[in-house]
Amino acid sequence: MAETAGAKETVLARIRAALDDASEVGPVVRTYRWHDDRERAAIIAELVDRLRDYKAHVERIAPAALPSAIADACARHGIRRLVAPADVPAEWMPAGVEALRDDPPLANEALDESDGVLTGCAFAIAQTGTIVLDGGAHQGRRALTLVPDRHLCVVREEQVVGIVPEGITRLVEQPTRPITFISGPSATSDIELSRVEGVHGPRTLHVLVVETART
Amino acid sequence: MVAPAHVGPLPAFPEAAKTALADTQLRRNLAKATTTIRSKRGNVVGELPDWEELRAAGAAIKADVMRHLDRYLLQLEESVIHAGGQVHWARDAVEANAIITGLVQAAGAERVVKVKSLTTDEIGLNAALRRAGITAVETDLAELIIQLADESSSHILVPAIHKNRSEIRDLFRRTIARDEDLSDEPQQLTAAARRYLRAQFLAAEVAISGANFGVAETGTVAVVESEGNGRMCLTLPRTLITVMGIEKIIPTFQDFEVFLQLLPRSSTGERMNPYTSLWTGVTPGDGPQTFHLVLLDNGRTQVLADEVGRQALHCIRCSACLNICPVYSRTGGHAYGSVYPGPIGAILTPQLVGIERAKTLPYASSLCGACYEVCPVKINIPDVLLHLRGQITAHAGALNPEAIVMRQLAAIFASPKRYERAQKLGRQGQRVFMHDGVIDHLPGMLAGWTHARDLQALPNQTFREWWRQRQRENERASEGGREKEIG
Amino acid sequence: MRVALFITCFNDTLFPDVGIATTRLLERLGHTVQFPQAQTCCGQMHYNTGYQRESIPLVRHFVEVFGDAEVVVAPSASCVGMVRELYPKAAALSGDERLITAVRDLVPRVDELGEFLVKRTGIVDVGAYFPHRVTYHATCHSLRVLHVGDIPWRLLQAVKGIDLVELPNVRECCGFGGTFAVKNADTSVAMLGDKVRSVLDTGAEVVCAADTSCLMHIGGGLHRLRAGVRTIHLAEILANTEED
Numbered sequence: 001m002a003e004t005a006g007a008k009e010t011v012l013a014r015i016r017a018a019l020d021d022a023s024e025v026g027p028v029v030r031t032y033r034w035h036d037d038r039e040r041a042a043i044i045a046e047l048v049d050r051l052r053d054y055k056a057h058v059e060r061i062a063p064a065a066l067p068s069a070i071a072d073a074c075a076r077h078g079i080r081r082l083v084a085p086a087d088v089p090a091e092w093m094p095a096g097v098e099a100l101r102d103d104p105p106l107a108n109e110a111l112d113e114s115d116g117v118l119t120g121c122a123f124a125i126a127q128t129g130t131i132v133l134d135g136g137a138h139q140g141r142r143a144l145t146l147v148p149d150r151h152l153c154v155v156r157e158e159q160v161v162g163i164v165p166e167g168i169t170r171l172v173e174q175p176t177r178p179i180t181f182i183s184g185p186s187a188t189s190d191i192e193l194s195r196v197e198g199v200h201g202p203r204t205l206h207v208l209v210v211e212t213a214r215t
Numbered sequence: 216m217v218a219p220a221h222v223g224p225l226p227a228f229p230e231a232a233k234t235a236l237a238d239t240q241l242r243r244n245l246a247k248a249t250t251t252i253r254s255k256r257g258n259v260v261g262e263l264p265d266w267e268e269l270r271a272a273g274a275a276i277k278a279d280v281m282r283h284l285d286r287y288l289l290q291l292e293e294s295v296i297h298a299g300g301q302v303h304w305a306r307d308a309v310e311a312n313a314i315i316t317g318l319v320q321a322a323g324a325e326r327v328v329k330v331k332s333l334t335t336d337e338i339g340l341n342a343a344l345r346r347a348g349i350t351a352v353e354t355d356l357a358e359l360i361i362q363l364a365d366e367s368s369s370h371i372l373v374p375a376i377h378k379n380r381s382e383i384r385d386l387f388r389r390t391i392a393r394d395e396d397l398s399d400e401p402q403q404l405t406a407a408a409r410r411y412l413r414a415q416f417l418a419a420e421v422a423i424s425g426a427n428f429g430v431a432e433t434g435t436v437a438v439v440e441s442e443g444n445g446r447m448c449l450t451l452p453r454t455l456i457t458v459m460g461i462e463k464i465i466p467t468f469q470d471f472e473v474f475l476q477l478l479p480r481s482s483t484g485e486r487m488n489p490y491t492s493l494w495t496g497v498t499p500g501d502g503p504q505t506f507h508l509v510l511l512d513n514g515r516t517q518v519l520a521d522e523v524g525r526q527a528l529h530c531i532r533c534s535a536c537l538n539i540c541p542v543y544s545r546t547g548g549h550a551y552g553s554v555y556p557g558p559i560g561a562i563l564t565p566q567l568v569g570i571e572r573a574k575t576l577p578y579a580s581s582l583c584g585a586c587y588e589v590c591p592v593k594i595n596i597p598d599v600l601l602h603l604r605g606q607i608t609a610h611a612g613a614l615n616p617e618a619i620v621m622r623q624l625a626a627i628f629a630s631p632k633r634y635e636r637a638q639k640l641g642r643q644g645q646r647v648f649m650h651d652g653v654i655d656h657l658p659g660m661l662a663g664w665t666h667a668r669d670l671q672a673l674p675n676q677t678f679r680e681w682w683r684q685r686q687r688e689n690e691r692a693s694e695g696g697r698e699k700e701i702g
Numbered sequence: 703m704r705v706a707l708f709i710t711c712f713n714d715t716l717f718p719d720v721g722i723a724t725t726r727l728l729e730r731l732g733h734t735v736q737f738p739q740a741q742t743c744c745g746q747m748h749y750n751t752g753y754q755r756e757s758i759p760l761v762r763h764f765v766e767v768f769g770d771a772e773v774v775v776a777p778s779a780s781c782v783g784m785v786r787e788l789y790p791k792a793a794a795l796s797g798d799e800r801l802i803t804a805v806r807d808l809v810p811r812v813d814e815l816g817e818f819l820v821k822r823t824g825i826v827d828v829g830a831y832f833p834h835r836v837t838y839h840a841t842c843h844s845l846r847v848l849h850v851g852d853i854p855w856r857l858l859q860a861v862k863g864i865d866l867v868e869l870p871n872v873r874e875c876c877g878f879g880g881t882f883a884v885k886n887a888d889t890s891v892a893m894l895g896d897k898v899r900s901v902l903d904t905g906a907e908v909v910c911a912a913d914t915s916c917l918m919h920i921g922g923g924l925h926r927l928r929a930g931v932r933t934i935h936l937a938e939i940l941a942n943t944e945e946d
């Protein structure tokens with residue numbers, strides 16, 4: 001647009017004029033922690049701890065127990081219609097639960113009328129109890145984990161990192177994906193500062209932490 | 216508006232504060248909110264062994280951004296376009312509103328959903344949209360409350376802090392929950408808001424958001440939130456319009472590792488806020504298929520031009536300075552008359568709107584320095600306050616009554632003789648203001664002191680008079696001794 | 703050491719006892735106290751109120767008066783804060799290279815009283831005696847500009863007979879803030895109210911601080927309320943001995 005082109009040049013000209021006699025700034029020194037030195041066991045334990053702090057349901061299970069754990073979680077939370085990304089393994093989907101695969105993409109109404117969604121994750125950050133989704137394997141598009149009221153999330157132990165910088169490093173390879181950081185159910189303290197959980201987004205988060213398979 | 220243009224200068228802080236200080240519910244709510252958040256912040260910051268290193272990095276990164284802002288903005292524009300988004304530049308609020316209104320109309324929408332954004336408040340977007348026949352539905356619970364009640368925000372993070380639960384219940388019963396039997400339990404009120412807003416989200420075609428950060432390297436935009444309405448607005452509609460102040464840039468994606476630690480711990484006192492969304496341009500099959508980024512100047516380049524004041528642009532809108540400020544935590548945000556209140560507001564607002572319009576804000580501080588201690592990006596707020604005070608007095612001119620008094624005092628203090636004479640005059644002159652040996656009323660500019668405080672009388676002897684007397688006594692004593700020796 | 707005493711215009715005129723106490727204390731500890739009589743005011747009020755240029759002559763005067771001192775000691779954290787933090791800026795503003803150098807040279811030799819005792823001369827127990835219940839208010843300048851940390855607290859703890867009690871919300875500003883106290887009197891008094899409440903909650907008889915400016919404000923409030931609690935400067939407690 002001609003109008004916007006003028007605006008861009010004006011703003012850039014203003015910036016250059018503003019910085020005309022500005023002194024140079026020093027280099028950015030990064031002496032904060034980049035790496036978590038703790039043992040894996042401690043890191044995984046912290047993730048579980050922090051998730052429970054957020055009132056998420058957390059279970060640690062062996063790989064072979066994953067399908068039954070998912071089935072139990074569905075029963076426990078009353079999930080009869082379960083949304084899942086197209087690439088979620090068939091073994092994960094419980095019998096007796098209606099599977100709503102996102103291929104072709106489900107309409108918003110279908111998501112709204114479902115009982116829950118099952119996904120994997122990109123990785124998890126122990127220090128902050130954060131699960132990160134980036135639309136990669138077993139995660140699907142963002143609306144799937146937003147509209148249904150219950151989210152069952154599979155986290156493999158190898159996917160757990162200790163601190164935030166380690167997590168960001170995992171994303172740097174493909175930074176332009178749509179990424180969501182989830183740290184507990186949504187919350188507000190806007191009414192007299194009483195914290196109320198579950199404003200928008202899933203009000204139930206159930207995390208299945210799968211132990212590393214022993215060879 | 217940062218501050219509404221048509222009403223000229225902002226209300227003077229001392230008068231506005233006086234009114235706010237007398238609002239007992241506001242005082243209670245503010246005290247509770249700020250004390251709670253302060254304590255939470257203290258805990259989570261204390262957990263990190265490298266908090267000071269993170270602050271140092273955050274400050275340095277932001278300084279680098281401002282120093283090379285033109286380069287980073289061009290890089291951001293290129294990255295966003297490369298990822299399928301569109302970029303617009305707005306010199307000021309009027310232009311930004313025109314651009315956004317045009318984009319909403321082009322999308323064929325008469326209703327938009329909004330994520331809370333101070334930037335959109337700053338430009339007065341909702342009013343501009345309304346004039347064009349477009350309804351902007353606020354989706355943050357507090358913003359929704361304020362919108363329904365037709366008021367303005369009193370805290371960056373907890374905007375409805377001045378409302379209590381029964382007021383909110385009555386409000387909802389009048390508006391979004393007319394057929395519902397609502398109690399005033401926060402849980403029920405929140406559930407009512409959830410039901411109402413869910414319908415809005417699922418039907419929305421266009422959403423408008425702000426941005427916490429925009430990455431120059433990749434074109435990634437970030438929104439940090441707690442309630443999930445952000446995710447709803449950023450994911451479900453077909454068209455997304457994001458308004459971002461030009462100072463919100465960070466250079467690389469890796470820089471998130473610094474700011475996603477600094478921001479949540481400083482703002483809500485959590486290790487991480489519930490939801491953070493990062494998106495770049497448009498992703499086929501996931502989320503809005505049309506994305507517009509509106510880059511806003513609106514006075515920021517003016518701030519950029521001030522070597523000392525420029526650091527105000529480093530602000531990441533955490534509100535830690537508000538929560539620790541002994542002034543803000545008693546007066547609340549309305550007293551500052553601006554979208555940006557508290558310590559950061561006291562230095563940012565005058566630079567954005569011009570010091571003539573906000574000349575009492577840099578004085579709305581006792582210079583205690585607590586804000587500087589907690590600022591995650593180390594903005595030296597006290598320094599900038601002093602700097603702005605210097606600009607204000609210069610602008611007020613030499614004939615300003617206060618300036619005349621100050622010059623006279625400076626002349627007195629510069630000369631020991633005049634200084635000592637003034638001390639004696641003070642001692643004599645004070646009697647008129649005394650009662651029972653105490654000064655309990657002072658004239659003119661000083662009256663504010665004695666409204667609530669006594670002042671002890673000037674003693675009969677100054678320190679230097681005591682010193683000289685002691686010297687004389689010592690000299691006499693040693694002379695007497697010598698006389699004894701001689702005699 | 704040979705100490706040049708900077709009494710501060712404030713203490714000189716309103717609280718001479720603080721200067722007398724400082725003198726007695728330092729002499730008791732074996733130092734020689736000099737009082738350069740040409741001294742007046744450090745210029746903080748002008749600088750902080752926005753009259754930075756007008757403060758330059760006062761900066762010059764201070765440097766002239768104290769330039770040759772071995773060490774300058776002031777019973778005022780706020781005035782020492784002014785010298786340490788803002789004199790370099792004021793000198794830069796003047797553009798006068800000689801003043802800039804003179805300030806840079808003098809600043810490291812200017813101490814607040816507590817700093818002088820503990821950091822420069824390594825003494826914590828000054829032989830004081832003060833058998834009263836005392837609470838200590840950490841003034842903003844001492845805390846955040848001078849970073850004195852727990853120096854005043856350690857000095858007080860070593861005082862014989864003292865019943866020292868912690869002040870709740872000790873780090874919170876009392877509301878004085880120089881001209882803030884009159885320009886924003888209502889807010890200043892609201893802050894004062896909470897500081898007074900904290901003081902009264904300790905049950906202390908006396909509230910102590912390193913700045914008489916804050917004490918004047920807190921004391922002014924206590925007196926108006928007829929609270930029956932008095933204020934005292936750190937120097938006065940430390941100067942007090944069993945003989946007094």
